[in-house]
Amino acid sequence: MGILDTMLGRDGATPSGEGQTYTLPQETHEFVYPIAVRRTELEAFAATLETEAEAPSLEDNTADVQAVLDEVLGDVDIDASELAATRKQVRADTEPVIAHWLEQLPEDGEMGVVYAREGTYSTLLSFVKLCRQRDDDSTDEFELSEEFGAVAALLTRLKTATDSQYRAVVHTDLLDPDR
Numbered sequence: 001m002g003i004l005d006t007m008l009g010r011d012g013a014t015p016s017g018e019g020q021t022y023t024l025p026q027e028t029h030e031f032v033y034p035i036a037v038r039r040t041e042l043e044a045f046a047a048t049l050e051t052e053a054e055a056p057s058l059e060d061n062t063a064d065v066q067a068v069l070d071e072v073l074g075d076v077d078i079d080a081s082e083l084a085a086t087r088k089q090v091r092a093d094t095e096p097v098i099a100h101w102l103e104q105l106p107e108d109g110e111m112g113v114v115y116a117r118e119g120t121y122s123t124l125l126s127f128v129k130l131c132r133q134r135d136d137d138s139t140d141e142f143e144l145s146e147e148f149g150a151v152a153a154l155l156t157r158l159k160t161a162t163d164s165q166y167r168a169v170v171h172t173d174l175l176d177p178d179r
Contacts (some may be wrong), residue, residue, distance in 0.1 A: 044150035
């Protein structure tokens with residue numbers, strides 16, 4: 001029995017390849033979706049995060065926006081501050097995912113594999129939807145960059161991967177520690 005057998009929990013009693021199972025500790029391993037990514041896609045996503053954060057937004061004008069909401073919606077109670085906080089949270093949830101993925105790829109590498117946890121697609125989709133809404137709003141100064149197509153390509157690949165049944169088990173050291 002070799003060191004690999006010991007690491008994988010094999011006791012040597014079962015003939016090789018016949019009905020062996022391995023138990024990995026749940027505290028240190030997690031099911032994930034492996035996603036092929038291009039560095040340019042991640043850099044485009046990071047640039048979009050930065051641009052969205054720097055563009056004047058609802059957060060800067062909550063008093064004016066609240067006055068308009070109150071006037072237009074009348075009896076409907078919508079708090080502009082809560083709406084601004086929600087938008088900010090969408091960005092805050094997305095930033096660590098993209099930052100971690102960028103760290104996972106070699107600086108000189110064009111392509112690589114990152115691991116998406118359950119819920120990662122919906123997190124990134126929420127941010128992309130926010131950006132598209134802001135871009136469509138003629139009163140908002142935010143504009144999507146030309147490289148936004150790379151963000152959309154990454155999101156499409158992520159959706160395809162997370163819709164499949166294929167998942168991998170990886171050690172949690174390879175995953176984003178902030179999530």
